[in-house]
Amino acid sequence: MVGSVAESLVTNDNFTLPGNDSIIDMDARDKARVEVVAALTLLVGIFQIILGLVQFGFVVTYLSEPLVRGYTTAATIHVTVSQLKHIFGLPLSEKSQPLSLIYSLISLFRRIHNTNIGTLVVSTIALLCLFAVKEVNQKWQSKLPMPIPIELVVLVISTGVSYGINLHEQYGIGIVGNIPTGLLAPTVPKTDLFFQVVGNAFAIAVVGYTITISLAKIFSMKHGYKVDSNQELIALGLSNLTGSFFHCFAVTSSMSRSLVQESTGGNTQIAGSISSLIILVIILKAGELFTALPKAILSAIVIANLKEMYKQFMDIPALWRTNKYDLLIWIVTFLSTICLNLDIGLGVSVIFGLLTITFRTQLPQYSVLGQVFDTDIYRDICQNTMTKEVDGIKIFRTSSAIYFANAELYAQTLKAKVGVNIDLLIEKKKKAVMKRKRGLQKVITLAQRILSNTKKGSGLEFLMNKEAIVGSLQTLSETIPNPPTLQSLGLERLSFHSLILDFAAVCFIDTVGIKMLKIIFEEFKDIEVDVYLVNCPGSILRQLQSSRFFNETFTPALIFPTIHDAVSYLSQTHESSSLQEVTAI
Template sequence: MVEPVGNHYVVARPVYSETLFDEEHEKLHRYHKTFWDHLKLCFRCSPQRVKRIALRLFPVVSWLPAYRFREWILSDIVSGINTGLVAVLQGLAFALLVNVPPGYGLYAAFFPVLVYFIFGTSRHISVGPFPVLSLMVGGTVIRLVPDVVAANGTSTNTSAIDEERVMVAASVTFLSGVFQLLLGMLQFGFIVIYLSQSLISGFTTAAAVHVLVSQLKFMLQLPVPGFNKPFGIVYTLESVFSQITKTNTADLVTSLVVLVIVFVVKEMNDRYKAKLPTPIPIELIVTVIAALVSYFVNLEEKFNVAVVGKLEEGFQAPVAPDIGILQKCIGDSISIAIVGFAVAFSVAKVYSIKHDYTIDGNQELIAFGLGNIVGGSFKGFASSTALSRSGVQESTGGKTQIAGIISSAIVLIVILAIGFLLAPLQKSVLASLALGNLKGMLMQFKEVGILWRKDKYDCIIWVVTFLAAIFLGLDIGLATAVAFQLLTVVIRSQIPSCTVLANVGRSNIYRNRKDYSDIYEPEGVKIFRCSSPIFFANVEFVREKLISAVGFNPLRVLRKRNKALRKMRKMLKKGELQVTPVCLICVANHTQESDEELDNNRIEELDQPTNMTELPIQINWSANLPPGIIVPRVDIHSIILDFSSVSFLDFSAMRVLQKTLKEFVRIDIDIYIAGAHEGFLDKLERCGFFDEEIKPSMFFLTIHDAVLHILLKKDTASSPKLKLAQNKGSGNDYKIIPINGLRSREGTV
């Protein structure tokens, strides 16, 4: 019974052990499904199940019929046009990161959008090229088709290299799509949880630095080869600075002017976004002006600047991936697949929370997988979602993926009709536009200080991820970061927080005794908490912490007691000890014997429970013992293990725990386990944990139940700290009253 009394509460109930509580309240033994039950359920077929699967696989069928045409169509059109213009420019710019001709970036901005419209579950993300993925694909391209540095290189050779690079980019994109599709079909959408926000932040920041360095050759127009190997960024910078005197001044000036304008206007868009009806399309404005200036001034001939050149009109026929290339880029494809999904899912999650709808991680994997398969087949490169482009789609009023279809229509117009207008555009302008989209990622450097103050483990993960990705490359760096992050999880779980608890405020609340001054510790009772799962990697650490908390090693005490019993038996036989009604008295000098002689190679016997059946009296180990017999003093009689934070216990830990508990029980210390989660006892019974020494009755619902049980058992009713008012006829019921005493009891035992 629970009764509110002002801002206090009064609880009247018996002291419960787990078994007593289950018996009294008739616990139901529910049937738990086995693996085969779940497997049968997966393969069960019914019309309703087929319908659910179809709707989940094709989300467009669910939301398109419910589309509010009159309310949303205008917003989606405006958003789609703005997003499409940005997608065109980013597609051209990010193609430079992939080391393929700019026109292929338009394919990457077109096909995945169409696929995502049908299969995707997010309403607001803009699918297409993303600088981090583009750089990762570009790294694979450079590794398999390296730059040919030759002064007499012909256009034929350049064209052949470009074709080969396009094929590599398409193949690695296709394979990454296959991996994403398989992961989605196998319901592995949860894989993103292994990439923490700190890891993603550090990785994308490092990728932004790589993008910055990789674009220097276009901004300065220098013949810098690609380096896709550890410390490649160092070699790239060395190559840039060794040729810095060959910089094309026109490209440098253009790059700096464009970069400053883009940064300033983007800052204005952020600062005045509440007042602006739509963000200023500065990328489009700069691109149009730069193309016009380049065309009318004829910068290509006068200043020898590098331009985009003629873009191929229309689409090329789909191609099958090169099997030889696929065999060489399996690892790269896995990294690209995971990073692409992690970034896209993170952005989609933000918008789904903001606009109150759900997204399906497994379906997102399928959508991006199919998008990359189709995009790779048409010679595009890997797609995800660019943060800035998705921000444009959402901030300009986009409601659904209809905006994505409109944006793909803009890209289609450029591919089919007006791509030739971009021919005079300088590549340095595209490089500056690519850098202009890195502000958000580069600003993540500020997170280091914040993380250090909030969580040092996360800060270390960020720094290690950043440094690994910078110096080892994005692919090896990502693998290193994931391995390091998992290592920190192992370290944290291997060294769990273990504390000794005490009663606080004479209530039923138990906290770390070091944190409070108003505490009460029952005499002879230790309350030990482990705030972590206990498994093979940390069970020995937990055992050592428990031994440290109680102040003695139970196995050592047990062996000392058994050795003492051997000595006393020998002394009784020799007449060196005399029995009195109270104790044993030494009546003769005892010949000292070494422990090794007493052991006599029977160490196993010393680990068994103490046996006093042959002695005429029971030995009180806390009293004075005969001379020459020394046994460590034990000042506690009960230990309570708080298992409320122990979510699981594996078999290896179970064996060690059982052995440890037996060691305590054999030296007459009562063990109690409190707060174990439901099903804990069932698992222990299945694993044969219980025997004559370790019994289910040691489990209690709460720490306080165990404490009250101990106090009653040890007859501490007269303790000044505990007010136990006896009242015949009320059984074991207690009323918890937060007043001066620890508890007030109603009834007798």
């Protein structure tokens, strides 16, 4: 990412020599690119420090383990492909755009016939030695006083052989070459370049942090320690801020180097400190000792240490058996990172991970609960044969929050689970009420006609008709309770009188969910079913109160702390009501 920014802002066209457009002033061009990179790195460091101070590290919570493992597996393939040109000794250019991995492989296979045989032989021997000794280290770990430092041994031997035989001149094997020694004097990066790189700087700051925290999470899970995401962010920012004054480019954790250090037993900050001191010595004085080191050896060491990362492909069958959502996150993260590169692939992966959360809450698990025999425990009647529904009471549970994305589905599933077509029953009741009203209106109209006709007759006849009509109207009105019941309208009563909504798993409810909940209360009240809430968290109760959910009809008395409390109360209340009805009869 850093290189693409430098190349896009500082092109070759601006540094051609006067009078000859085919010759480029490489020194001037590289100096200008270094200035751009230094300014970019300074901005990256500032962004990371600011983000760390404002606790931006919380975003790591959205990097689930399947996402991190899918991302690092794809990054492993990117690293492997980037090293193949040194393994085969092919001069391939670096690419950073989307599908760069595919383009790199195509370029590799097109030029595979130009493979440097000497380089391939050196790479193969190094890989065989590395894999063999690593297997020995792993198999005889308990008997060895310390792991055999095969990487160091291979480096020393290959450098000596390359220098003695002159592999570069004799067989055309690529070597590290001249390593400039010493450090440049610190300078302040050009601030006038900030506006040109500010957007890229923020993107690099986020991507660099994500790569670092992803590797940190992998190693922390493996070795059992905790990672402070904000501390990592600030440390990364300070590294970039300081490095920008010494013409360094933006840094992040190196997967290959981290795996090499971890595989050789370096698990503490002491190992990092010693490694840094050795690199400093090499930069200052010992650089010429590694001039003859074949690049193929370095690539072989990197690839050999990626073996453990490739084992993460075994996550696929494990996730297939346990959780299809996590498997989908792993695969989408892997494919998007492979195809779209590390930066865009990361963004796509995080967005997809957030979408799966929406899908999971939008399509939660709904269940009707029954009482486990002779206990106060209630479980899903479809998954437990030891449960039985409480007579006259339906208990409904959801496994998710209730909000705009699933509120309507919650109501629809509730109506389907209780086994009654609520909407049809309400419609029948409305039609029955309207029919009764029309019948009553006809009687009233007929009575008015009779009374108007009898006024012309004798006074006695008028009074007798009036008393008869008034008595009939009174009898008719008494048959229609206010409000009318299902039984009085000739409709069949439901098999249950109470509905309990278990909110134990409801972590929040928004305004749309509250409105839908109120509609549920009103509709079931209309068909003579009382609705109760149980296991409501305090936050849900506060939301209901602030939204003015409660009124004279729906009071806080409809809320119980547990399912069993509500069942016990409703069972006793219904038994008392039934006994009073029998006594009245």
